[in-house]
Amino acid sequence: MCRKGQGTEYELEDRVDYTAQLDTAIAKLHEEGRYRTFIDIERTRGQFPHAVWTRPDGEQQPITVWCGNDYLGMGQNPVVLEAMHEAVDATGAGSGGTRNISGTTVYHKRLEAELADLHGKETALLFTSAYIANDATLSTLPKLFPGLIIYSDELNHASMIEGVRRNGGSKRIFRHNDVAHLRELLEADDPNVPKLIAFESVYSMDGDFGPIEELCDLADEFGALTYIDEVHAVGMYGARGGGVTERDHLAHRIDIINGTLAKAYGVMGGYIAASYKMCDAIRSYAPGFIFTTSLPPAVAAGAAASVAYLKRTPELREQHQTQSKILKTRLKGLGLPLIDHGSHIVPVIVGDPVHTKNISDMLLADYGIYVQPINFPTVPRGTERLRFTPSPVHGPDEMNKLVHAMDALWSHCALNRAELAG
Ligand SMILES: Cc1ncc(COP(=O)(O)O)c(C=O)c1O
Numbered sequence: 001m002c003r004k005g006q007g008t009e010y011e012l013e014d015r016v017d018y019t020a021q022l023d024t025a026i027a028k029l030h031e032e033g034r035y036r037t038f039i040d041i042e043r044t045r046g047q048f049p050h051a052v053w054t055r056p057d058g059e060q061q062p063i064t065v066w067c068g069n070d071y072l073g074m075g076q077n078p079v080v081l082e083a084m085h086e087a088v089d090a091t092g093a094g095s096g097g098t099r100n101i102s103g104t105t106v107y108h109k110r111l112e113a114e115l116a117d118l119h120g121k122e123t124a125l126l127f128t129s130a131y132i133a134n135d136a137t138l139s140t141l142p143k144l145f146p147g148l149i150i151y152s153d154e155l156n157h158a159s160m161i162e163g164v165r166r167n168g169g170s171k172r173i174f175r176h177n178d179v180a181h182l183r184e185l186l187e188a189d190d191p192n193v194p195k196l197i198a199f200e201s202v203y204s205m206d207g208d209f210g211p212i213e214e215l216c217d218l219a220d221e222f223g224a225l226t227y228i229d230e231v232h233a234v235g236m237y238g239a240r241g242g243g244v245t246e247r248d249h250l251a252h253r254i255d256i257i258n259g260t261l262a263k264a265y266g267v268m269g270g271y272i273a274a275s276y277k278m279c280d281a282i283r284s285y286a287p288g289f290i291f292t293t294s295l296p297p298a299v300a301a302g303a304a305a306s307v308a309y310l311k312r313t314p315e316l317r318e319q320h321q322t323q324s325k326i327l328k329t330r331l332k333g334l335g336l337p338l339i340d341h342g343s344h345i346v347p348v349i350v351g352d353p354v355h356t357k358n359i360s361d362m363l364l365a366d367y368g369i370y371v372q373p374i375n376f377p378t379v380p381r382g383t384e385r386l387r388f389t390p391s392p393v394h395g396p397d398e399m400n401k402l403v404h405a406m407d408a409l410w411s412h413c414a415l416n417r418a419e420l421a422g
Pocket of ligand 1: 132157159200231232262269270
């Protein structure tokens with residue numbers, strides 16, 4: 001028996017066993033074969049996609065990264081690094097405050113102007129990540145538009161789901177890319193309440209495109225706002241890297257464009273681009289924007305340099321698409337079950353978390369090829385996969401090694417699976 005406070009008594013056996021509960025939660029992941037192991041890697045400046053993996057035994061092994069989202073190798077681009085060095089030398093490390101309290105610098109303003117120009121919008125608003133940009137914006141919109149209903153694609157990213165889930169407003173989930181289902185949902189609601197349709201341009205796990213034009217048509221018909229996540233498209237699609245909405249000349253039909261500075265732009269941070277009034281209202285009401293320290297100036301400087309560079313470097317986008325096409329063709333040639341929607345993402349479906357992890361482990365340990373297994377909840381159970389992200393900095397040698405390794409391992413695992421099934 002233990003005594004706490006004045007006369008309150010607890011039986012020891014009644015107390016919560018927090019450690020046991022943590023053990024149970026972790027054991028569940030092990031049982032389902034989806035306990036996540038982080039691979040300890042070190043990128044070397046100028047060498048990407050080559051990196052060094054510190055193995056569990058402490059040994060260092062050279063590897064090639066095939067699953068990163070630094071899609072164009074911009075995280076190593078000298079223009080970006082120079083801009084970051086200059087800003088660090090000029091201003092120091094952090095921003096020292098929230099945007100409201102001393103954390104707005106010329107670097108933040110310059111980057112927002114660069115992004116507004118990228119999307120042809122009046123202005124842009126920076127966040128510390130695209131996750132926060134989605135969550136903060138979508139959870140704030142019902143405060144600005146009382147009674148707002150958000151119509152959200154069922155495969156929207158977790159950050160959008162979170163924002164919609166906890167915003168206190170109403171939501172309707174439409175089947176993935178199913179415009180007819182969305183129409184049914186819109187028709188069932190009061191025509192006079194505010195509405196917003198939220199979707200993505202490239203869905204990152206299958207690599208399929210959203211039907212942007214048809215969604216915009218529905219939005220026009222039903223008087224809804226449009227919100228698009230272009231996280232897996234900015235920098236990579238469109239004449240200047242403005243995403244699929246730029247490529248398809250649809251940016252003007254989207255009210256709020258969300259993007260990241262952490263993937264094709266190779267740095268960190270997220271944003272929305274929209275009208276002055278929209279950004280002004282989000283800036284003023286979104287806790288995820290207001291109550292957090294702004295990005296370090298050097299990060300903003302590097303991101304601005306990256307966005308500007310990619311506006312004028314379409315050849316990198318072309319090389320990126322070519323690399324994806326070559327890898328898809330070669331993996332298909334081996335008969336691998338590959339999803340191909342014509343985007344840059346190359347998902348090979350394994351369909352079982354344990355097998356996916358085994359193949360990933362063998363690729364890493366035996367071939368020095370790093371591709372992280374993707375499993376639930378990132379993708380539905382039964383569709384566990386290896387998601388390859390070829391880039392312009394993956395050379396022909398690396399591609400050959402990957403294709404040969406997949407050929408060898410796939411046959412090996414198919415045999416094992418057949419034996420297990422038998
Ligand atoms: C579709 C989508 N939206 C948003 C994000 C979040 O982006 P960030 O890494 O900038 O937070 C991700 C990240 O993987 C994503 O896949």
